[in-house]
């Protein structure tokens with residue numbers, strides 16, 4: 543067992559971060575590369591991925607791109623076979639992709655719900671199933687699922703996302719129990735309100751931006767890079783006895799009765 547700051551190192555680790563071309567996934571990929579890992583950056587837009595890889599490499603990190611749709615199990619299987627051929631190992635999976643479809647239940651079609659659940663929940667299962675095949679023989683692995691405070695905390699007009707993220711919390715615990723005996727830890731990170739590109743319009747809206755900031759104990763939106771420390775920690779040796787845990791990173795939103 544390493545001690546001190548060395549236990550946070552990700553040197554020699556091969557790490558896949560899905561949805562890492564921008565937003566929280568990019569910040570996680572960048573921080574994990576800075577901690578010494580080789581980061582495989584996923585998304586569907588190859589141009590965006592190349593730009594993300596170039597930024598990480600320019601900072602002195604190791605990174606490569608893997609464009610595939612996480613909601614397509616066949617594409618996921620092909621991508622993992624390629625990771626096996628190129629790297630011979632996968633040590634850390636960050637299952638970060640998440641999409642939203644904010645509509646009242648009466649406006650949500652079954653197809654809308656299925657599409658969202660496929661991306662936000664079923665993909666977590668598909669990716670983990672592939673990842674553990676590479677982790678189990680080495681008896682070491684880390685899986686980190688990006689859930690949300692919208693898993694345990696519900697609000698109207700967001701039923702499909704809330705159901706998917708709540709399911710992903712539960713899947714995290716189920717995988718932790720099943721793969722713990724193989725040396726694999728499975729945890730989740732539940733972000734609160736982060737000032738990502740996707741949320742730009744919400745932050746600019748005077749009815750949403752400032753009230754959401756007030757809804758946190760710290761009275762501000764999170765900066766995207768503020769998610770990264772939790773992810774590096776959970777991926778590292780420092781978190782070796784933590785599994786099945788949902789680590790909330792929300793500036794105190796979910797611990798308050800009132801703003």
Ligand SMILES: NC(=O)c1ccc[n+]([C@@H]2O[C@H](COP(=O)([O-])OP(=O)(O)OC[C@H]3O[C@@H](n4cnc5c(N)ncnc54)[C@H](OP(=O)(O)O)[C@@H]3O)[C@@H](O)[C@H]2O)c1
Nearest residue numbers: 561565566585586587611612638639640690733736738740
């Ligand atoms: N931002 C927040 O405040 C917040 C709060 C709570 C939870 N979260 C969760 O944190 C995670 C990251 O959020 P974010 O706001 O940083 O994400 P984002 O910027 O909206 O999305 C990140 C990337 O995901 C990729 N993506 C979308 N669908 C995909 C698919 N089917 N296959 C592969 N890649 C796909 C997109 O790239 P391409 O277009 O190239 O595919 C996009 O660049 C999500 O799970 C989200 O639910 C975020």
